[in-house]
Amino acid sequence: DGGITQSPKYLFRKEGQNVTLSCEQNLNHDAMYWYRQDPGQGLRLIYYSQIVNDFQKGDIAEGYSVSREKKESFPLTVTSAQKNPTAFYLCASSIRGLANEQFFGPGTRLTVL
Amino acid sequence: AQSVTQLGSHVSVSEGALVLLRCNYSSSVPPYLFWYVQYPNQGLQLLLKYTTGATLVKGINGFEAEFKKSETSFHLTKPSAHMSDAAEYFCAVKTEAGANSKLTFGKGITLSVRP
Numbered sequence: 001d002g003g004i005t006q007s008p009k010y011l012f013r014k015e016g017q018n019v020t021l022s023c024e025q026n027l028n029h030d031a032m033y034w035y036r037q038d039p040g041q042g043l044r045l046i047y048y049s050q051i052v053n054d055f056q057k058g059d060i061a062e063g064y065s066v067s068r069e070k071k072e073s074f075p076l077t078v079t080s081a082q083k084n085p086t087a088f089y090l091c092a093s094s095i096r097g098l099a100n101e102q103f104f105g106p107g108t109r110l111t112v113l
Numbered sequence: 114a115q116s117v118t119q120l121g122s123h124v125s126v127s128e129g130a131l132v133l134l135r136c137n138y139s140s141s142v143p144p145y146l147f148w149y150v151q152y153p154n155q156g157l158q159l160l161l162k163y164t165t166g167a168t169l170v171k172g173i174n175g176f177e178a179e180f181k182k183s184e185t186s187f188h189l190t191k192p193s194a195h196m197s198d199a200a201e202y203f204c205a206v207k208t209e210a211g212a213n214s215k216l217t218f219g220k221g222i223t224l225s226v227r228p
Binding site: 004031033040041042043044045048050058088090092096097098099101102103104105106107109 | 145157164208220
């Protein structure tokens with residue numbers, strides 16, 4: 001089955017530690033995205049990548065980093081510089097183009113203790 | 114710049130009643146519009162989208178939406194609510210192509226369905 005996988009589903013980390021969230025897709029999509037979701041705030045774009053080895057900052061990139069070494073993979077690192085990292089993180093992918101929708105993974109809930 | 118406004122954070126309807134979830138957008142160019150649904154602790158699933166052509170768009174699970182350019186609206190409707198429709202609904206807009214192509218989401222509306 002084609003789709004997007006995110007692992008793990010739940011993640012706990014101590015304050016001050018960096019943590020990497022995994023996102024893998026087998027849909028052969030060029031574009032991939034990372035969003036952060038907080039209650040009542042909708043989805044906010046962290047980073048996105050339209051092609052391998054290239055990515056752009058979204059609206060809330062501070063304290064986060066990404067890489068795009070393979071078409072299938074777009075890992076997100078939440079660094080210790082992120083002031084309030086506890087949130088639900090969603091990864092998405094799409095075919096490039098205005099009319100094409102994004103497909104979403106199941107999400108990772110990160111809790112920083 | 115593009116933006117989306119979803120009025121109200123919570124809508125409650127009785128089972129069998131009409132569902133109306135409002136979405137207004139702001140865009141200086143013709144928009145592409147999307148509605149997504151999210152069940153608790155899950156990712157988002159596309160309900161329907163408007164790109165070009167017919168302004169009344171039908172989606173999955175009996176939902177539909179109408180693009181009204183004069184009102185800058187894309188409201189989501191369903192004639193008869195079902196208990197399984199209880200979820201959070203997001204409207205989103207996309208206007209730019211190429212390297213800047215990205216979706217802008219509204220804050221979402223939680224739909225509750227009363228028995």
